[in-house]
Amino acid sequence: MVTPVPQLASFELGFERMAPVGSPAVATSMLHGLLDRLEEAIDEETSGLERRAALDFTEISRRKSRSLLELSRATRALPQAMDGRLLERLARLRAKLLRNQELLGIHLAAAQEVAGILGSAIRYADSDGTYSSAPHASGPAAR
Numbered sequence: 001m002v003t004p005v006p007q008l009a010s011f012e013l014g015f016e017r018m019a020p021v022g023s024p025a026v027a028t029s030m031l032h033g034l035l036d037r038l039e040e041a042i043d044e045e046t047s048g049l050e051r052r053a054a055l056d057f058t059e060i061s062r063r064k065s066r067s068l069l070e071l072s073r074a075t076r077a078l079p080q081a082m083d084g085r086l087l088e089r090l091a092r093l094r095a096k097l098l099r100n101q102e103l104l105g106i107h108l109a110a111a112q113e114v115a116g117i118l119g120s121a122i123r124y125a126d127s128d129g130t131y132s133s134a135p136h137a138s139g140p141a142a143r
Contacts, residue, residue: 027077028086034074035089038067042096049103 041063048055082090 027074027079028083031071031074031078031086032089034067034070035093038064038071039093039096041067042093042100046096046100046103049100049107 041060045055045057045060045064047053
């Protein structure tokens, strides 16, 4: 009877490719590579948010989602006890994710505020003032 070899997904150009994982050492090595890619995407987004640069959120989201999928698959092949280096990497990733979450929250709140201001301006511009308690500049009283 042949024992099946555990599989990890690796993505290249959007196509799934299965790579065998021979040992916990190989799985740990692959996990470090996955963490590198995930940290790179997180760092790029966080840096862009801090600098208020234009970001391709669709592409960054795709990269983060792909990395998280690969990460969840990779952790299945890991040994129960992880080495200290891997635990440190995971703690550093957690800190980066918390900072990224904070900046995304600020960005989202600002976008919601701008959307609210624009919505109010559009409602005001479309109104003739008939049902408002304040006089409207373009209503009958303005003539």
